[in-house]
Structure formats: structure tokens, C-alpha cells
Amino acid sequence: MAGPKRPIRDGLGFFGRFLRNPTSVGAVLPSSRYLSRALVGHLDLAPGELIVEFGPGTGPATAVLHGAMPTGARYLGIELDPKFHKLLGTRFPGFDFELGSAADVRQILAQRQLPRPRRIVSGLPFASLPPAVQDGVVDGIVFCLRGSDGDFRTFQYVHAYGLRAARRFRAMMQERFDGFERIGPVVRNVPPAFVLRYWGAK
Numbered sequence: 456m457a458g459p460k461r462p463i464r465d466g467l468g469f470f471g472r473f474l475r476n477p478t479s480v481g482a483v484l485p486s487s488r489y490l491s492r493a494l495v496g497h498l499d500l501a502p503g504e505l506i507v508e509f510g511p512g513t514g515p516a517t518a519v520l521h522g523a524m525p526t527g528a529r530y531l532g533i534e535l536d537p538k539f540h541k542l543l544g545t546r547f548p549g550f551d552f553e554l555g556s557a558a559d560v561r562q563i564l565a566q567r568q569l570p571r572p573r574r575i576v577s578g579l580p581f582a583s584l585p586p587a588v589q590d591g592v593v594d595g596i597v598f599c600l601r602g603s604d605g606d607f608r609t610f611q612y613v614h615a616y617g618l619r620a621a622r623r624f625r626a627m628m629q630e631r632f633d634g635f636e637r638i639g640p641v642v643r644n645v646p647p648a649f650v651l652r653y654w655g656a657k
């Protein structure tokens with residue numbers, strides 16, 4: 456699916472978006488396929504179930520999800536950047552993408568008459584997101600996953616793992632989830648990153 460020129464083109468386009476919006480894009484390059492595979496992991500989705508992705512960007516994890524989802528499972532990506540949103544729509548024609556903030560997931564699901572998802576995969580740059588956005592996103596995740604056996608998966612770059620905003624996010628998630636697992640670091644990514652998985656929303 457990915458031609459040899461696509462990663463280079465995506466990388467250049469992504470870097471341009473980073474220069475325009477460094478805090479919300481939060482990375483200089485799209486995730487590698489190694490990080491995307493570690494993030495998506497085993498989905499264990501039933502046909503008809505919904506999976507939600509926050510911040511798909513140019514779609515490296517979306518491509519892995521695309522190959523891993525069972526027939527009939529549904530996908531919704533929520534992306535803030537209009538250029539990425541447009542690109543995703545042409546790249547993944549069978550998938551739904553909302554142009555908006557992951558902090559509004561509850562309202563977005565209601566407007567689209569979608570059920571709460573059991574799996575949420577996130578590429579959001581929590582280490583650079585303002586506290587109010589972090590709070591809104593965490594509330595949204597808990598709303599989606601409370602009472603379910605599903606999980607939330609995200610990644611944090613190794614070099615930014617100790618930053619105040621990254622620690623703040625993990626502390627909040629630790630308070631609101633019973634289960635936590637850290638995978639990696641995945642070194643075949645620029646920069647290397649940990650995958651974080653949370654389950655058991657309180």
C-alpha cells in the first residue's frame with residue numbers, strides 16, 4: 456500500500472505541519488511501522504465493534520488498523536489538523552474521520568450516533584498538550600471505557616518521558632485506571648518511544 460516515495464513525502468509534509476503547529480503536532484516525523492504495530496497490538500475486536508483513533512496524522516497507525524480490523528468492525532479517527540484530515544479521507548476511503556478535537560469525543564460519538572468504543576488508539580502528543588486539553592481528553596477516554604474490558608493505547612517519546620506535562624498525563628491516567636502496562640522502548644522509531652496501555656477505567 457505504501458509506495459517507496461510515500462514515507463519521504465509524508466515526512467516532508469509532516470515536518471511542515473510541525474513547523475506551523477509544534478505543540479499540537481508534537482513530533483517531527485510520522486511514527487514508524489514498528490511503533491505503529493506496537494501501538495495497535497492485538498485488537499481482539501468483534502464484527503460491528505467500533506475503534507477510535509485520536510490524532511491519526513498521516514495515518515501510520517491507521518494503516519496497521521486497516522489491516523488488522525475484522526470485517527464489519529467500524530473505525531472513527533479524530534484529527535485536529537485540516538490538512539491531515541483531508542489526506543486521511545483520500546488515503547482511507549472506507550474509514551470515517553472527524554475534523555475536531557479528541558477532547559470532544561463524547562459529543563462527536565453522540566452526533567454520529569455511535570456507541571462507546573472498546574478500544575482507543577492515540578497518537579496525541581500529551582507531553583506538549585495544554586492541561587485543559589489533556590483534562591478534556593482524559594475525561595473523554597474514561598467516559599468511553601468505563602465499565603468495559605477495553606483499553607486505551609498511546610505512546611510517549613523517551614526523551615520527553617520525564618517532562619512535566621508527560622508526567623502530569625501519566626499521573627492523571629494512573630488515578631483513573633486500574634491497569635497500566637509500559638511496552639518498549641521501540642527503538643526503530645525517530646525518536647524512540649514507549650507504548651503505554653491503560654485498562655480498567657474507574
Ligand SMILES: C[S@@+](CC[C@H](N)C(=O)[O-])C[C@H]1O[C@@H](n2cnc3c(N)ncnc32)[C@H](O)[C@@H]1O
Binds near residue numbers: 509533557
Ligand atoms: C505526534 S502526531 C502523531 C501522528 C500520527 N498518529 C503518527 O503516529 O505519526 C500528533 C497528531 O495529533 C493531532 N492532534 C493534536 N491535538 C489534537 C486534538 N486535540 N485532537 C485530535 N488530534 C490532535 C495532530 O494534528 C497530529 O496529527
